[in-house]
Structures are given as C-alpha cells and as structure tokens.
Amino acid sequence: xxxxxxxxxxxxxxxxxxxxxxxxxxxxxxxxxxxxxxxxxxxxxxxxxxxxxxxxxxxxxxxxxxxxxxxxxxxxxxxxxxxxxxxxxxxxxxxxxxxxxxxxxxxxxxxxxxxxxxxxxxxxxxxxxxxxxxxxxxxxxxxxxxxxxxxxxxxxxxxxxxxxxxxxxxxxxxxxxxxxxxxxxxxxxxxxxxxxxxxxxxxxxxxxxxxxxxxxxxxxxxxxxxxxxxxxxxxxxxxxxxxxxxxxxxxxxxxxxxxxxxxxxxxxxxxxxxxxxxxxxxxxxxxxxxxxxxxxxxxxxxxxxxxxxxxxxxxxxxxx
Amino acid sequence: xxxxxxxxxxxxxxxxxxxxxxxxxxxxxxxxxxxxxxxxxxxxxxxxxxxxxxxxxxxxxxxxxxxxxxxxxxxxxxxxxxxxxxxxxxxxxxxxxxxxxxxxxxxxxxxxxxxxxxxxxxxxxxxxxxxxxxxxxxxxxxxxxxxxxxxxxxxxxxxxxxxxxxxxxxxxxxxxxxxxxxxxxxxxxxxxxxxxxxxxxxxxxxxxxxxxxxxxxxxxxxxxxxxxxxxxxxxxxxxxxxxxxxxxxxxxxxxxxxxxxxxxxxxxxxxxxxxxxxxxxxxxxxxxxxxxxxxxxxxxx
Amino acid sequence: xxxxxxxxxxxxxxxxxxxxxxxxxxxxxxxxxxxxxxxxxxxxxxxxxxxxxxxxxxxxxxxxxxxxxxxxxxxxxxxxxxxxxxxxxxxxxxxxxxxxxxxxxxxxxxxxxxxxxxxxxxxxxxxxxxxxxxxxxxxxxxxxxxxxxxxxxxxxxxxxxxxxxxxxxxxxxxxxxxxxxxxxxxxxxxxxxxxxxxxxxxxxxxxxxxxxxxxxxxxxxxxxxxxxxxxxxxxxxxxxxxxxxxxxxxxxxxxxxxxxxxxxxxxxxxxxxxxxxxxxxxxxxxxxxxxxxxxxxxxxxxxxxxxxxxxxxxxxxx
Numbered sequence: 042x043x044x045x046x047x048x049x050x051x052x053x054x055x056x057x058x059x060x061x062x063x064x065x066x067x068x069x070x071x072x073x074x075x076x077x078x079x080x081x082x083x084x085x086x087x088x089x090x091x092x093x094x095x096x097x098x099x100x101x102x103x104x105x106x107x108x109x110x111x112x113x114x115x116x117x118x119x120x121x122x123x124x125x126x127x128x129x130x131x132x133x134x135x136x137x138x139x140x141x142x143x144x145x146x147x148x149x150x151x152x153x154x155x156x157x158x159x160x161x162x163x164x165x166x167x168x169x170x171x172x173x174x175x176x177x178x179x180x181x182x183x184x185x186x187x188x189x190x191x192x193x194x195x196x197x198x199x200x201x202x203x204x205x206x207x208x209x210x211x212x213x214x215x216x217x218x219x220x221x222x223x224x225x226x227x228x229x230x231x232x233x234x235x236x237x238x239x240x241x242x243x244x245x246x247x248x249x250x251x252x253x254x255x256x257x258x259x260x261x262x263x264x265x266x267x268x269x270x271x272x273x274x275x276x277x278x279x280x281x282x283x284x285x286x287x288x289x290x291x292x293x294x295x296x297x298x299x300x301x302x303x304x305x306x307x308x309x310x311x312x313x314x315x316x317x318x319x320x321x322x323x324x325x326x327x328x329x330x331x332x333x334x335x336x337x338x339x340x341x342x343x344x345x346x347x348x349x350x351x352x353x354x355x356x357x358x359x360x361x
Numbered sequence: 362x363x364x365x366x367x368x369x370x371x372x373x374x375x376x377x378x379x380x381x382x383x384x385x386x387x388x389x390x391x392x393x394x395x396x397x398x399x400x401x402x403x404x405x406x407x408x409x410x411x412x413x414x415x416x417x418x419x420x421x422x423x424x425x426x427x428x429x430x431x432x433x434x435x436x437x438x439x440x441x442x443x444x445x446x447x448x449x450x451x452x453x454x455x456x457x458x459x460x461x462x463x464x465x466x467x468x469x470x471x472x473x474x475x476x477x478x479x480x481x482x483x484x485x486x487x488x489x490x491x492x493x494x495x496x497x498x499x500x501x502x503x504x505x506x507x508x509x510x511x512x513x514x515x516x517x518x519x520x521x522x523x524x525x526x527x528x529x530x531x532x533x534x535x536x537x538x539x540x541x542x543x544x545x546x547x548x549x550x551x552x553x554x555x556x557x558x559x560x561x562x563x564x565x566x567x568x569x570x571x572x573x574x575x576x577x578x579x580x581x582x583x584x585x586x587x588x589x590x591x592x593x594x595x596x597x598x599x600x601x602x603x604x605x606x607x608x609x610x611x612x613x614x615x616x617x618x619x620x621x622x623x624x625x626x627x628x629x630x631x632x633x634x635x636x637x638x639x640x641x642x643x644x645x646x647x648x649x650x651x652x653x654x655x656x657x658x659x660x661x662x
Numbered sequence: 663x664x665x666x667x668x669x670x671x672x673x674x675x676x677x678x679x680x681x682x683x684x685x686x687x688x689x690x691x692x693x694x695x696x697x698x699x700x701x702x703x704x705x706x707x708x709x710x711x712x713x714x715x716x717x718x719x720x721x722x723x724x725x726x727x728x729x730x731x732x733x734x735x736x737x738x739x740x741x742x743x744x745x746x747x748x749x750x751x752x753x754x755x756x757x758x759x760x761x762x763x764x765x766x767x768x769x770x771x772x773x774x775x776x777x778x779x780x781x782x783x784x785x786x787x788x789x790x791x792x793x794x795x796x797x798x799x800x801x802x803x804x805x806x807x808x809x810x811x812x813x814x815x816x817x818x819x820x821x822x823x824x825x826x827x828x829x830x831x832x833x834x835x836x837x838x839x840x841x842x843x844x845x846x847x848x849x850x851x852x853x854x855x856x857x858x859x860x861x862x863x864x865x866x867x868x869x870x871x872x873x874x875x876x877x878x879x880x881x882x883x884x885x886x887x888x889x890x891x892x893x894x895x896x897x898x899x900x901x902x903x904x905x906x907x908x909x910x911x912x913x914x915x916x917x918x919x920x921x922x923x924x925x926x927x928x929x930x931x932x933x934x935x936x937x938x939x940x941x942x943x944x945x946x947x948x949x950x951x952x953x954x955x956x957x958x959x960x961x962x963x964x965x966x967x968x969x970x971x972x973x974x975x976x977x978x979x980x
Contacts, residue, residue, distance in 0.1 A: 083843040084814075198932055228705040229870055233914035233928035255843065258873075258916035282920045299848045302873035302918045307855055310877070313845040316813055373785070378806050553760035559720055561774040561824065562747035571773075575764040 044071040045217055045249050046095070051108035053087075053094055060321045063273060064090050066328075068108070069347055070268040070278050072217070072251055077243060079260035079281065080253045081296075082270035085317060088253045091270070092219045095251075096136055097125050112217070132162060135210035136219040140226055141202035145194040151178075151205055152190040158212035177208045180246075181238050200231035204238060211242070221253045236263055257300045261285060266353070269293045272318055272328040278347065278355040289356045291333050327359065335360050393655035400651020406644025410637075414460040423451040425458040425611045434627040444629045446619060452630055455611035456637050462612045463593055463641060466526055470592040473531040475585050478538020483577070485539065486546030487569060497543070500536040508533050509598055516604040526605045530595050538584055545580045549573050579656035586649035590642040597638050613638050664695040666732070667832055667864050668717060668750075673726035675709075675716045684937045686712040688888035689726070691963070694832070699858070699865040701879030701896065703872050703911070707933055709888040710868045714834045718750055719743060731831075748778050751825035755837040757817035761809040767795075767820055768805040774827040794823040797857060815846040819853070826857065832864045839874065851878060872915050876900050884908045887936055887944040890963065894970025904972050907945045943975065951976060 053065040064087045072078040082088045093099050095110055097117065110117040117129065138144050146154060155174045159165070165173065171190070178186040181204040194202055203223055210218060220239075224232040240263055242248045252264055260267055260281060267284050269277040269292065277290040285303070288294040297303060298311035315332040318324055324331050330340040339359050347355040394400050413420065429449030437444045443452040485496040503511075508530075515529035549555065550573070558572050599605035600614025608615060613634045620630025673690045676683035686709040694700050704710045716723045719738060727736045730749060738746055754760035761770055771791045774780075781787040792802045798819040809817055818838060825833050838854070839847040855878070858865055869875050875882055876896055883893040884905065892905040903909045910929035931948045934940055940947050946956040955975050963971040 083845065200932065228933075229916075230705060230911060230914040230929035231932065232916070234930070236916070237928065256916065257844070258918040261918045261920055262916040285918065285920050296844065297918075299844045300918045301847075301871065301877050302915075305877065307851055307877050310848045310852070312848050312852065316815065316846075317843075373788070378803075553754045553756055554762040556715075556720060557752070557754060557760050557821075557824070558762070558773075560718060560747065560752045561828065562744050562777045563773065567777075571765075572762055576762070 043074050045074040045113065046072040046251075047109075047111040048091070048095075049109045049111070051091070051094060051110060052106035053090055053099065054104045054106050055100075056102045056104065057321075062320045063323055064103075064320055065094070066273040066323070067275075067344070068270070068273075069275050072249060073266065074249055075243075075247045076266055077239075077250045077252055077264045079264035079267040080251060080270060081255065081257060081260055081267055083255055083317060085320070086270045087273045087320075088255075088270050089221055092136065092221050092251065092253050095219060096130055096134055097122070098136075131158065131210075131213045131215065133215055134217045134219065135213060135215035136221065137203070137206045137210055137223050139222040141199055141206050141223075142194065144206055145202060145209075147194050150191050150193055151197075155205070155209050155212050158209050161213055173212070177212045178205070180211060180242065181205075181208045182234075182241070183208070198231075200227050200235060203227065203235055207238065207242075211246075217249050217251065219251045219253070222255070223252075224259065225254075225256075232259070239263055257297065258302060269296065272323060273320060274328060274344075274357065275347065276329065276357050278353075280353055283351070283354055289350060289354070289361050290329075290358050291335055291360070292329050327357075390655045394651050397651045397654060399647045400655070403644045403647025403649075403651065406640055407648060410460050410641050410644065411464065413457050414464050417454075417457040417461060421451065421454040421457055423454040425450065425455050426609055427451075434623060436627070437629055443633050444627060446616075446627070446630050447623060452616075452633060455616060456613070456633060459611040459613045459616065459634070460637065460641070462523070462606055462610060463596070463638075466523055466596045466606075467589055467593045469523070469527045470530050470534060470596065471585055471589055473527055474534035474592075475538055475581070475588070477531070478535035479542050479581050481535065481539040482542025483546060483569070483574070486543040487550065487573060493543075496539065500539055503533050503536050506533065509595065512595065512599060513602065513604050516599060521604065521607040523606060526596050526599055529599070530592060534588070534592065534595075537588065538581070541584055542577060542581060545577050546573055549576045552576075579653075582656060583649060583653040586645060586652050589645040589649070593638065593642055593645070664697055666693050667696045667730070668692070668694045668866075669729040669732075670717060671727040671729070673713070673716060673728060674724045675712055675721065676724045679937055681937045684935075685888050685939055686936055687716060687723075688936075688939070690885075690888070690890055692883065692890065692893075694864060694866060696831075697862065697864055698880045699867065699878055701867040701869065701875035701882040702885055703869060703875050703882060704885035705870055705911070705933060707936070708885045709936070710885050711836060713885070714752070714836060714866065714868055718752055718834060719746060720752075744778070748828045749830055750832045750834065751828060751830045753818075753822050753825045753833060753835045753838045756841050757814055757821050758809075758841070760821050761817055763809055765808075766805065767791075767807050767809075767812075770809075770820060771795075771805075771823055771827055774824060778828055780828065790827070794827060797826070797860070798823050799853065814842050815849060818842060818846075818850055822850075822854065822857070826861065829861070830863070832866065834866045835868070837869050837871075838867075840869065840871065847874075854878075872900070872912055873918075884911065887933065887939050889944060889973065890971075891945065891973045892970065893963070894966075894968070898968055898970055904966070904970070905945075905974050906949045906951055910948075910950075943973075 048068055048070055051065055051068040055062040055064055068091055080088045080091060090099070094105070095117065105118060120129065152171065152174050155177055156170050159170060159173050174190065175186050178189060183189060183201060183204055197205065224235050227235060236259065239250065252260070254260060264281045267279055267281050268275050269290065271292050277293045284293065285297060288297045295311045295313045304310050313332055318328060318331070326342045327340045327345050330336040333340065337359065343359070345357040345359050347357045350356055350361060427450060429445065432445050432449040433447055435441055435445040441451050446452055481496050485493040511533055512529040515532065516525055519525040519528070555568060555572055558568050596605060597614030600612045601618045603618065605614055606612040616634035617631045620627065620634065624631055670690055670692045673687060675687040676685055690713055702710050715721050717728055719735065723736060727734055729735065730746065735746060768791060771794060772787050775787050775790055781790050791805060795802060795804055800816065800819055804816070812820065839850050842850065857863065867875060867878055879896045881894060882896050882899055883890050884907065886907045892899060892903070892908045899908065903912050909926050913926040914928040927950065929948060934947060942958045943956040943961050946952050949956065953975060961973045961975045963973045965971050
C-alpha cells in the first residue's frame with residue numbers, strides 16, 4: 042500500500058477581528074492510493090478548511106502555522122501560487138463543492154465548460170473535443186449526453202449539475218478528487234444515484250477520493266477509511282467497518298451512536314453533553330475533555346497524540 | 362428541576378436586564394461605528410460642518426452680503442483668510458453661511474424623497490400585484506429621464522429657490538429609495554419568520570410593523586446616509602448651473618460657478634468652495650459606509 | 663380507539679404558474695389520531711410542506727375539506743382562524759431564518775401569549791416564558807438574547823418553545839433537525855419526545871429522512887408528486903415497503919450499518935414536474951414494475967390485510 046497524500050501536524054489559524062481562530066491544531070492522516078477516504082465531523086470542526094488547505098485555496102486571513110502536506114513526495118505547503126496553479130490544481134488534485142449551481146459558469150454551455158478542462162492537457166480538433174466531452178459525460182452516467190452538450194447550467198437539475206461538475210473534474214485526469222459535502226444539497230434519491238456514480242468510478246478508474254461530509258451514513262456507504270475530526274484535530278483514523286463496529290475515541294463512539302438508522306429507538310440514541318467549543322479559546326489539552334464523560338486530569342493538560350491500537354487504526358485519547 | 366419552580370425575583374431582574382439590553386443595542390451600534398476609523402473621520406467632518414453652520418455669525422466678523430468694491434478679488438490675507446470675491450465679499454464668510462444652505466437643502470431633500478420613497482417601497486414590496494406594478498412603472502418612467510436635466514426643467518418651470526430645488530430633485534430621488542426598500546422587503550417577505558408570525562396568529566398590521574419594518578430600517582438608514590452626498594452634489598450642480606438657490610444667497614455651487622470667471626486671477630474662490638463640497642460629501646460617504654457595517658447584527662467580524 | 667384530531671378529504675392545492683397549475687397537493691386523504699406521532703416522508707418538491715401549510719390554513723386550499731376535531735375548518739376566516747392558531751402550530755426547518763432577527767427571545771415568545779391573551783401582564787408573561795425556557799432546557803437569562811447570539815440548537819429550542827407557547831393540541835414539525843448537527847439532532851428529538859408526553863400532544867413530522875421518521879413516528883405516510891402512495895404502521899412499512907416508490911426511496915437512503923448493506927435498487931431518474939404530472943400513476947415513468955394500466959388510470963389507495971393502504975395497480979402487493 043502506498044499513500045498518495047500525507048498530512049502531518051497541519052496547523053491553520055485565521056485572523057479575525059475577535060481574535061485568532063485556531064481552526065486546525067494538528068491534523069494527521071494519510072490517503073492511500075485508490076481508496077475512498079472519509080473526513081467526518083460536525084459543523085465548524087475544520088474539515089472544509091483541511092480540504093481547502095490541500096489545494097492552498099484558503100482565504101487571505103488564513104495563516105498556515107505549521108505542518109506538512111506531502112503529495113507524491115512533495116510538500117505542497119512549499120509550493121508557490123504559480124506552481125500550485127500550473128502543476129497541481131485541476132490536473133493533479135481536483136475539488137468539487139457543496140453547491141453545484143454556483144460552481145458552474147452560467148454563460149457557457151456544458152460542452153464549453155468540460156472542453157475547457159480537456160484543453161489543459163490536450164490539443165485536438167473540434168470534433169475530437171466533442172467526442173472526448175461525450176466520453177467524460179458518459180463516465181458519470183448522465184442520460185442523453187448528446188442533447189446535454191449545448192445546454193446551459195440553469196437548464197439542468199441539481200443532481201445533473203453535480204455530475205457535470207464531476208465530469209469536468211475528471212476531464213483533467215486528476216489523481217486525487219476532493220469532494221466537500223457534494224450531496225448535501227441533493228435529495229436522497231439523487232444522492233443515491235450520485236454515490237453510485239462515484240462507486241462506479243472507483244471500480245473502473247481506480248480513483249482516489251477525499252470525501253468530506255458530516256453524514257456518517259454516506260461515509261459508511263462509500264468510504265474505505267475514515268478520519269474523525271473534532272474541533273480542529275483528528276481524534277481517530279479508522280477503517281470504516283471498524284468505526285461502526287468498534288469506535289474507540291469517546292467522541293467517535295457518541296457520534297456513531299447518535300446516527301439515526303444505527304439505532305431504532307429514540308431512547309437508545311447517544312447524546313453529547315455541552316456544545317462545540319469556540320476555536321478562539323479552545324479547551325486546553327484534549328479539546329473534547331469538557332464534554333467527555335471519561336475525562337481525567339491529564340486530559341485537561343496534555344494534548345493526546347494519535348497512537349496505533351490496531352491494524353490501520355489510530356486514536357488520540359489518553360484513556361485508550 | 363421542577364417546572365413550577367419559577368423564581369419571580371430572578372425573572373424581574375431579567376426584565377430589567379431586557380430594558381437595559383435594548384438601550385445597549387444603540388450603544389453597541391455606536392461602539393461598532395466608533396471602531397471604524399473612516400466612519401469616525403466622516404462623523405468628525407460632518408460635525409465640523411454642522412458646527413460651522415450653527416455658529417457661522419460668531420466665527421467671522423463679516424456679513425455674507427456685505428459688498429466692498431474697494432477690496433475686489435483680494436488674495437488670501439490676514440484680514441480675509443480666503444480672500445474676497447468679485448464684489449469684495451469675504452469668501453470664507455460666504456462659505457460658512459453656505460454650509461447652512463447646503464445642509465438645509467440636503468436634509469429637506471432626504472426627508473422629502475426618503476419619506477415618499479420608503480412609503481412607496483413598503484407598499485409595493487409588501488402588497489405586490491397591481492399596486493406594485495403601478496408604482497414600479499412610475500419609477501421606471503421617472504428614471505428614464507436624466508436626473509439633472511429633469512431637475513433643470515422643473516427648476517426652470519417653477520423658478521429658483523430652496524424649496525423648488527428640493528422638489529425638483531426629490532421628484533426623481535424617491536425612486537432610488539422605493540426600489541431599494543422594495544427589494545429588501547421582498548427578501549424579508551420570503552424569510553421563515555414572516556410565516557412563523559402568521560402561524561402564531563399575527564395580523565397583517567403586526568407583520569408589517571413588528572416583522573418587516575424593523576428589519577428594513579437598517580437598509581433605510583444606510584440608504585439615507587448614502588443618498589445625502591448625492592443630494593448635496595445634485596443641489597450644488599443645480600446652483601452651479603444657475604437654477605438653484607438665488608443669488609446673492611451664498612451657496613457652494615453658485616460660488617464655484619461665480620469663481621469660474623476669475624479662475625486665473627482668484628483661484629481661491631472656486632477651489633475653496635469645491636473643497637467645502639468635497640469635505641462634506643466625503644464625510645457623509647464615510648458615515649454611510651460605517652453605518653452599514655454597524656447596523657447589521659449578523660455581520661461577522 | 664383514539665379520536666381523530668385532523669382529517670383531510672380530497673384536499674387539493676394548485677399554484678398558478680405561467681405553464682399552468684402546479685399540482686402541489688393533489689387529492690390527499692389523511693386521518694391523524696389524537697396523541698399519535700405521524701411521519702410524512704417524501705423528497706423535496708413532493709408537496710409535503712405545502713400539505714402541512716394548507717392544513718394549518720397558512721395557504722388557502724384549492725378544493726377539498728379539512729376537519730379539526732370533527733369540525734370543518736376549510737372556510738375559516740379571521741376570528742375563527744385565530745382560534746385555530748391556538749390549536750395547531752408549526753416548527754420550522756431552518757432555525758436561523760425562522761426567528762425574527764430584530765426580536766429578543768423574550769419578544770419572540772411573548773408574541774403568541776399576547777396575541778391570544780394568555781397572560782394578563784408582563785410579569786405573567788415572564789413567568790410563562792421562563793417555564794417554556796426551562797421546559798426546553800434553557801435558562802431565564804436566554805430571554806434577553808437575540809437570535810444571532812444563540813447556537814443553532816438553541817435557536818431551534820426557541821422555535822419549538824414558540825410553537826408550544828399557545829398550548830396547542832397538534833404540532834407540525836417541518837424537518838425540525840435537518841439543519842442541525844447529528845449530536846444536536848439527538849437532543850432536540852429527545853426533547854420533543856419528552857415534551858409530547860408532558861403536554862399530551864399530537865405530532866405531525868415531515869421529513870425526507872426515513873431513518874428519522876422511523877425513530878419518532880407511530881404511523882407514516884409516503885408522499886410522491888402531491889399524493890400519498892403508502893400509509894400505515896411504521897414498522898410494517900419500514901420492514902416491508904410495498905409501493906415501488908417507497909421501496910426505491912428506502913433503498914436510496916444511505917445505510918449507516920455496514921452489516922445491513924443488502925438492499926434494493928435505488929430510484930432512477932428524477933421527479934417529474936408537478937405542473938405536468940404523468941397521466942395515470944404519477945410514479946409510472948420511473949417505476950421498474952410498470953404495466954400499461956399504470957399509464958392510463960390513477961391508482962387509488964387500497965386497504966391491505968395488515969392495515970396499511972397502498973396506491974398501486976399491482977395485485978400481488980407483498
């Protein structure tokens with residue numbers, strides 16, 4: 042097994058008027074080539090920031106305080122904006138976002154947009170381009186591909202737009218696809234179709250995907266491996282089956298047992314006391330300790346490091 | 362905790378807190394406004410102009426209409442800090458008195474067009490349908506004329522004078538308010554809290570006064586502070602063109618126009634009047650921007 | 663057998679659009695029993711929100727009848743409508759947009775009390791609001807907060823408190839947790855469940871999430887293109903969906919349990935426009951078991967032996 046991407050102790054802070062928000066305070070995980078890697082956490086835990094950091098698309102007030110993002114033996118954090126744009130964004134690493142509507146340019150047809158991606162690496166005649174675009178659209182199982190080419194984004198439904206987005210990203214032949222909550226805006230049946238397309242791509246083209254979401258059920262459907270994130274840190278790196286069978290970190294445990302569908306009765310669902318901390322002044326030590334039923338003194342002072350507890354299973358907790 | 366356990370004293374304290382909180386809302390806006398340096402600068406600019414306008418007679422020994430033919434077009438000196446104009450009147454004195462005219466016209470225009478515009482905007486946005494169509498088509502028609510030319514025509518027909526300037530500019534000016542307020546109200550109307558209001562039994566009147574208007578007020582206030590400089594410039598333009606305030610009443614616009622003929626011999630007349638216009642307009646612009654940021658409680662800093 | 667609290671007869675709501683009437687709610691017959699929790703499942707645009715708002719008389723029905731406690735309320739206006747607002751209330755999906763940003767929690771919660779003259783003076787209002795806040799697990803000091811000073815979960819608690827303020831018999835819950843994180847969702851659902859027992863309420867949930875509906879409901883209805891296609895006891899339908907749409911919908915929901923991965927085919931295609939719904943069965947164009955008859959004749963809800971009703975032409979429904 043070889044890892045395609047390796048994130049080590051990534052720290053990202055944001056300067057705001059209220060103070061410095063310590064959004065990421067040590068993110069560690071690796072993505073194995075050809076796998077679907079889930080990054081899961083609740084609103085504001087820093088999962089989207091992690092995704093954007095990989096492509097260095099963070100806002101101007103972001104400070105990368107430390108860490109490494111190793112992609113194919115190169116540290117992306119050392120790359121200049123120009124190098125990122127030329128060598129990595131799109132052709133190596135592509136990203137799709139939550140809102141498919143705002144990611145497509147409303148004044149160009151579907152063909153124009155996908156063709157634009159193809160042009161980045163291939164010169165061809167008009168007819169050849171058309172054929173390539175058709176091929177790309179077929180990969181994501183869009184119906185009536187020929188008729189779609191000359192349509193504009195507003196003529197498509199949300200689910201179709203999201204698939205066009207994927208086709209566009211695939212057209213650049215990226216090695217890593219980062220998907221940030223791609224189905225949150227979609228209906229369940231459209232989401233199911235979308236996940237089918239992703240699964241299919243994985244089987245046929247050996248895609249590597251970083252799938253960022255808050256929805257554990259989706260992770261269970263398509264991911265092989267999961268990183269559980271809480272308040273800017275990874276608390277558990279775990280194979281997906283293991284997460285549902287044997288979640289080790291107290292937060293992962295609560296999270297898994299609060300998912301509807303795992304439990305049938307309302308009374309059996311777990312609650313997490315308290316609320317998510319503000320990252321301007323996060324709790325000392327383990328950031329989960331104020332809400333943790335098992336917290337002891339050391340949890341308040343020392344940051345727990347990820348340690349190996351099983352095959353490919355790492356957890357950051359003093360009690361485990 | 363039993364539900365019947367309600368500490369009345371504790372609650373009374375909260376009631377008092379609530380009253381404090383509401384008054385502290387204003388101070389919060391002021392605090393945010395203060396923390397914005399440009400806005401504070403604008404506030405100081407405008408305060409200076411208001412001070413000058415109020416205390417003009419005490420700030421200068423001269424009278425704005427007192428001509429002195431022997432001292433025509435004198436350069437700046439110790440006796441006449443900004444020199445004199447073609448009739449020997451003290452320029453600084455006339456500028457000071459001119460601020461009274463400028464603010465008076467500005468405020469009147471704002472009140473006039475703001476009142477009509479906000480009313481029309483609320484009517485058209487809330488009720489929609491035929492009322493909306495009629496008001497918005499009227500807005501379209503009025504806005505299809507170039508503002509200054511329409512105002513010139515109106516001023517031309519009605520003659521010069523402060524009130525005519527106000528009417529001439531206000532007749533087109535309200536359309537901007539109406540459009541902005543209407544679109545704001547359309548977006549407020551879509552919010553769930555409006556439906557929530559209906560679902561607990563609020564009357565239409567309550568919906569407008571308690572839900573829609575309070576949420577539209579910040580927009581209206583910001584509009585007013587942003588429109589103030591526009592009104593000042595427009596009235597100065599009319600005066601410059603000779604269609605505004607009648608001479609010899611000192612107005613900045615007509616002073617710029619009067620100084621134009623002596624731009625080489627006595628550049629201080631036009632430039633100093635121009636500076637006063639710029640100073641005031643800039644002040645109001647800064648205030649407008651500052652207010653916009655300070656009034657929105659949801660703005661994340 | 664418990665009394666029927668709400669009943670609709672052939673309820674229809676059409677919206678006028680440029681392309682013709684949009685049939686958002688198309689002949690819905692429902693009966694909700696006193697004290698039960700009913701869950702209505704369907705995808706966005708199926709008309710579930712419109713149905714609820716029509717029953718609440720927030721929008722006027724096009725035709726059909728609505729009965730509350732056996733009384734026809736279809737044509738209620740003004741004063742009678744006010745009385746209705748005391749019996750039924752609504753909790754919204756998005757707590758961020760359902761609270762007036764210019765009102766404090768006190769203002770928001772005092773409105774229903776004042777409108778319906780439930781309290782005589784400010785002090786009584788205060789006490790009532792404090793009770794509501796405590797019921798929601800919040801403190802009196804939250805009274806003076808503005809919505810933007812509260813977290814998502816707290817906002818939703820205020821939304822629920824507002825719905826409870828008038829002491830209603832029936833509460834409609836429009837996806838009350840879909841805008842919240844999972845850990846907050848659990849708290850809100852448990853809170854709602856507890857409140858139901860304390861206040862002896864009837865709940866009408868609407869959601870796209872079958873897993874949520876399953877956990878909270880006694881009976882469920884499945885809605886597609888403005889019509890109920892299957893309705894009955896929750897366990898019966900969850901364990902053995904019969905209507906092809908219900909089957910497809912359930913199969914589309916991502917399954918969190920890695921041991922239960924065997925499931926049916928998810929739905930294919932997309933929901934047709936309610937402006938031009940298909941002739942016959944509205945699910946026919948997407949149905950894997952479609953027969954010629956399905957394209958011509960609209961199926962009616964048929965009572966099956968296990969007590970559920972299904973609108974499908976297929977005879978071997980099992």
